[in-house]
Amino acid sequence: MAETEETRAEAQFEFITFSAGGQSFCLEITQIREIRRWTPVTALPHTPEDVLGVMNLRGAVIPIFDLSARFGLGKTESNERNVVIVAAVGSTTIGLLVESVSEILSVAKSAIQETPNIKSDVTRNSILGMISVGETMVRVVNLDAVLDTGMGIAV
Amino acid sequence: MTKVLAIDDSRTIRNLLRVSLEGAGFEFHSACDGAEGVEIFPDVDPDVVITDINMPKLDGFGVIDALRTGPNRTNVPILVLTTESSDDLKARARTAGATGWIVKPFDDASLVSVLRRLTGHVA
């Protein structure tokens, strides 16, 4: 009994879904530290267009990336639903500007499909897999890829 | 419980002794130099003393002398911890009034067996 329950809990993953560049993405909930309303950031000189600047997160200076621009989907249009998803990758904390946050998705591990062999390497590297929710495909963001060195330049 | 007072200026050795002896069911007390050892001896009132030789303030021979001849003269077994196994050192320790000696590095089993032999302690 206990074992079955445990197995089920292990297989279940929770994701927060959001949209960026008109597409649907998600991140596993354990990677997300918090979600904040967008506030103007301090721009950094000599940085690519998808690096919006730095923000004060309770005393820490964290960089904010425009996820849409990062994925080569164009700059995020500013609107009042814009939010910053604060996520942690290892010991690094970063913020991702997205258009809006949608919902919490709870899926079994088996529902996560491998990324199909699509033509763009950038896209393929930037997502870990896909989850289908009704009609839509939700892409699981690979945070490592967001920080990855080569990707931005390849765009 | 059999009480051990270990006097050694090396934190490492004190730690090792503590782990070995507490594990074997001894009550462990320690002092970090000879003077402190002699000072706390009456309060701890141990069943056996283990002392290093080379220590600041008061060396091992000084400890033995203080414990064997002082106003609180005692017959408790005193074991000398030494890195040397020379006969000369053993003879000196014995003359000073040491009960026995333990050569560093010591292994837990033999340390415990020597202590049991000297105290009759059964853990």
Next chain:
Amino acid sequence: MSGNSIRDTFFEECEELLEALVEGLSGMEEAPGDMEIVNAVFRAVHSIKGGAGAFGLDRLVGFAHTFETVMDKVRGQELAVDESLMGLFHRAGDFLSDLVTAARDESDVNDETEAGLIKELEAYLGPGGEETEFMFEALTLDMGDEAPQPTRRRFDIAFRPTRALYENGHEPLLLFDSLADLGDLSVTADLSALPDFNKFDPSDAVLSWRLSLVTAESETTLHEIFEFVEGLCTLDIDTTDEPAEAATAPLDLGPVMRPAPPDVDDMLAGDDAEDAMAESPDRGASDRPATSLPGSSKDARGPKPTLRVDLDRVDRLINTVGELIINQAMISQRIEELDLPTVAHLTNELEAYKLLARDIQEGVMAIRAQPVKPLFQRMSRIVREASDATGKKAKMVTVGDSTEVDKTVIERLADPLTHMIRNAVDHGLEKPDIRKAAGKDVTGTIRLSAAHRSGSVFIEVSDDGAGLNRERILQKAIEKQLVAADVELSEPEIDNLLFLPGFSTASQVSNLSGRGVGMDVVKNAVSALGGRVSISSTPGKGTTFTIVLPLTLAVMDGFVISVADQTMVIPIASILETIRPRAKDIHIVGTDSEVISLRGSYVPIVDVAENLGLGDGAERGNAGTLLLVSTETHGLTALRVSGIHDQRQVVIKSLESNYTAIPGVSAATILGDGKIALILDPEELIKLAHTPVHETASQQARMELRHG
């Protein structure tokens, strides 16, 4: 406590012992003949050996033993310390430190060095001095030493303790228990020597025993049991090979054993102490110094008590205090914005709050501060090694080694300092014969000093060598195409060529300094700490490198400035002067270079906004405010900013912890309104202005993102 943490403790303790060792060795030089110092050195080596033995670090044990044995001779005044022995002790100490590191990291050490040092050390032990008796036998009552003896034998033992046996804390009963563990034991007490009861002296040994043991164990094992009492008793052991099985049925020891002296002792315990005192006047006298010790030791018990704290906890506290400072600034700003009619009393309270917050911050920063002494001590080793390797005679003098500096600074200075010290010996000092010819002491002096001066830490490495050969430096720089062949440079400019990347190469460095580090790496390491390094050199007199570092890595005095539409901070320490230029003082040179005439000379202007890619040159021609800075590579330069707003202490926040380094920006801070302001790095900013291709910067930023 796990085995590992004991091991960790051991290595921690080794660090302390090695420090004590180095300190002791310098002490021996300063106060020869002070036996307390020799003892301390001996103990340090000895404790390392003792701990190392416990962890089976045989190599460390072996070396420490040889070292200790020689030190013991000094201690016993059998060996006088001369200059060469002192040098050997230093090198042995250095190598001991290497062995500790190797043991900790499970890395390797140089066998030749070890063999050489051991040979040198043993030479002091004299021909018969090799310690044949030394071995690391763990104390065992191990019976496996000899071939097992299949047959049981009977041992007849006559055992007569002396009085000293009891005085030494032995208990015959317990000895017999141990014997009984080996086989079948019978014990008979011989009471014939027992005097009349009224003559009985409880501390006298009057009993003797006859024991009969049937066992398969060897006689050696029996002797091991009596090992501790040898010399404290008469002991005869006779062996009979016949197995007398039936004859020696085990006896009940109890009743026979009971009359053993301890029991009698108990009976008469009341008189015991007095008797003992009266009986042994010699011992009684010698106990005096010992018993007086506990009292006197109270005043001088070891070093000041310290507390070991996890560094993370301190850093969390420092961060929180940083927040408090920011919070205080925010509250002040908000209250100001309220524009209350009379705020005098409030202002006073706020001022007090501010001061308290600063006090807390200073207190917390002091926790991280550590004296540079251990760092300097390590450098004395570098001097020795360098002087050995180059055949130059050198000694190190340290000044101000109690100066306290942030822990991180100390850690990160070790490599640059090592390199500078090596350089100072290798390139700075002359060979002994040349020094002699120049009328100098053949032994060169490397002086390492630390001091706090006006909110900064000054660390100087100086030598009394020949001074920089500027002609050769310039020639080399031209050869390496670091500067144009026809360049005209001032003396300081030539000196600064040393810091150019690519200046030092294999062809120029000797086997000593040439470890792939150039002075540019030194400069970068110092810059990364928010400091700067400069050179001054006088031909024939020597060269001094000066490192200036901020007192703490956490706060800095800065000007709050605006650059284009952004608020930024620039370190006050870097600014020589602020200028509000008149339009007529600014001149255009060539197509787009601007200079300002300042007291008769022309100083280039660097527009900060333009160099950060923020403005579009709109400020050009606009006077703005100029900040005059002096740089190592480009001399005097005026930085143009839009305006200066305020001067305040800011909390430094790393950009690199979550992002990456940005050229021209050293860090960030959080202003009173909670917004982030970038802290500019003037030196880098000006360098940037001289780099033709700005685009490389952003690419570099991206490339380095993961390595921040």
